[in-house]
Amino acid sequence: xxxxxxxxxxxxxxxxxxxxxxxxxxxxxxxxxxxxxxxxxxxxxxxxxxxxxxxxxxxxxxxxxxxxxxxxxxxxxxxxxxxxxxxxxxxxxxxxxxxxxxxxxxxxxxxxxxxxxxxxxxxxxxxxxxxxxxxxxxxxxxxxxxxxxxxxxxxxxxxxxxxxxxxxxxxxxxxxxxxxxxxxxxxxxxxxxxxxxxxxxxxxxxxxxxxxxxxxxxxxxxxxxxxxxxxxxxxxxxxxxxxxxxxxxxxxxxxxxxxxxxxxxxxxxxxxxxxxxxxxxxxxxxxxxxxxxxxxxxxxxxxxxxxxxxxxxxxxxxxxxx
Numbered sequence: 001x002x003x004x005x006x007x008x009x010x011x012x013x014x015x016x017x018x019x020x021x022x023x024x025x026x027x028x029x030x031x032x033x034x035x036x037x038x039x040x041x042x043x044x045x046x047x048x049x050x051x052x053x054x055x056x057x058x059x060x061x062x063x064x065x066x067x068x069x070x071x072x073x074x075x076x077x078x079x080x081x082x083x084x085x086x087x088x089x090x091x092x093x094x095x096x097x098x099x100x101x102x103x104x105x106x107x108x109x110x111x112x113x114x115x116x117x118x119x120x121x122x123x124x125x126x127x128x129x130x131x132x133x134x135x136x137x138x139x140x141x142x143x144x145x146x147x148x149x150x151x152x153x154x155x156x157x158x159x160x161x162x163x164x165x166x167x168x169x170x171x172x173x174x175x176x177x178x179x180x181x182x183x184x185x186x187x188x189x190x191x192x193x194x195x196x197x198x199x200x201x202x203x204x205x206x207x208x209x210x211x212x213x214x215x216x217x218x219x220x221x222x223x224x225x226x227x228x229x230x231x232x233x234x235x236x237x238x239x240x241x242x243x244x245x246x247x248x249x250x251x252x253x254x255x256x257x258x259x260x261x262x263x264x265x266x267x268x269x270x271x272x273x274x275x276x277x278x279x280x281x282x283x284x285x286x287x288x289x290x291x292x293x294x295x296x297x298x299x300x301x302x303x304x305x306x307x308x309x310x311x312x313x314x315x316x317x318x319x320x321x322x
Contacts, residue, residue, distance in 0.1 A: 003048055005211050006032035008059065008074070008180075017063065017071035017081065020046035055313050056098045059180060101177050103310040104207055104231060105142060108175065109294035110303075111235040112144050117171075118293045119144035120267045127261040138257065140172035140195045140202075142294070143264065145271050147286075167275060170249065171203065172196035173229075178208035185213050185220075192226045198253035201244035205229040207312075209241070217242060233307050233314045235297070266292065 001009070010026035011018060018026065024045045027033050035041040049072050052060035061078065062070045073081060105121050112119045124139035148167045174192035179185050189204055196202025202225070209217075209230050217228050227244030258265035270289045277285050297303045307314040 001032055001211055003033050003044070004052075007045065007048060007052075008210070009212070011060065011072060011074045015074075015077055015080070017065075017073045019065070019069060019071055020049050023049065023072065051313070055311070099177070099310045099312045101141075101175060103312060104175055104177065104205075105294060106296065106306065107207075107231055107233070107235040107238070107303075107312075108142060108173065108205055108229075110296040111231070111238045113296040114236055115146070117144045117146045118289050119173075120263060120293045122261060122264050124261070126263065128259075138195060138253070139261065140199070141175040142173040143199070143267060144171045144173070145169070145267075145289075146171070147274060168271065169200045169246075170271075171201040171244070172199035173203050173205050175231075176204070176206040179204075179206045179213065180208070180210045182213065182216060185216060189217075189220050189224070189226060193224050196226060197247070198250035198257070200246055200249060201227065202247075203227045203229050203240075203244055205231055207231045207233075214241075221245075233312055234300075234303065 006027045007023055009032055010023050010030075013030075014022075014026060021042055024035075024042045027035065027045070035044070038044045049060070049062075049070075051057075052072075053062060059074060059076075060072060061075045062072045065071045102121070109119045109121075119142050121142050122139055127139065146169050172192075172195060174188065174195050176184075176188050179188055188206070192202055192204040204226055205228075207230075209228070221227065221242040225245030225247070228241045230239045230241055232238045254268065258268055270285065270292060274282060274285045274289065297306065304314060306312075
């Protein structure tokens with residue numbers, strides 16, 4: 001359990017307002033997280049609690065105790081604690097705007113690029129009849145293709161003749177900022193099922209996922225086959241929590257998406273070009289695909305600058321999962 005998750009769990013179980021010292025005592029008492037490597041563990045807890053507020057995390061709020069020290073609690077218990085109307089409650093929202101869901105796309109594209117996977121964002125608002133509710137759960141947020149590298153002309157020719165499908169795999173992604181409740185998980189997961197069932201693989205991707213949902217995630221994965229990826233601010237530390245199951249491509253849905261979205265159609269067209277290109281044109285066509293696909297980070301400095309600019313929490317970039 002990460003330190004952030006330990007803090008949330010302490011506030012969850014207490015169902016009350018806690019000072020940072022009390023949160024620390026809760027974590028130690030129930031062994032939620034090992035703090036032995038921290039020189040000043042209480043100060044570390046205080047700092048992390050402050051980050052929830054600073055980053056505009058909607059789950060955690062705080063009020064002033066006698067106008068001096070802060071008490072922290074989960075926003076979902078606000079009414080139960082009779083705090084909603086009190087003047088002492090600070091409904092603090094970060095002065096900076098929180099990052100947007102689409103700001104995460106560059107993190108995912110960078111992670112995929114490190115795996116030699118080409119990816120492209122699909123802007124559903126650019127589709128024909130984009131306001132049609134019947135199309136709401138058909139568009140993936142991103143799609144990608146992984147091409148099988150064949151070292152010789154003989155292998156390439158043989159593989160294309162034998163089974164073109166074996167030379168590439170297409171994956172679809174549904175991206176969310178955070179998944180913290182069972183309701184959020186099911187809503188997001190079945191949106192991913194709807195948006196990704198046409199592809200070889202489908203993934204639900206989130207920047208923040210509660211570890212308490214792991215059993216339910218595993219059940220859904222086993223039943224419906226959509227995989228789950230936890231995205232990190234250091235994209236190369238992103239983790240596939242559950243692998244997606246392979247499906248044959250649904251060409252009827254692919255054809256429908258091509259008709260309503262030009263970006264999707266162009267992605268499919270360039271992929272087809274690579275698969276049918278003669279040996280001397282493969283590299284130039286791959287370059288065309290790379291230039292068409294989403295941008296990705298070239299170094300760690302770019303990642304930090306981007307996360308700071310978009311207000312994406314970057315603690316994982318420097319501190320791992322502590």
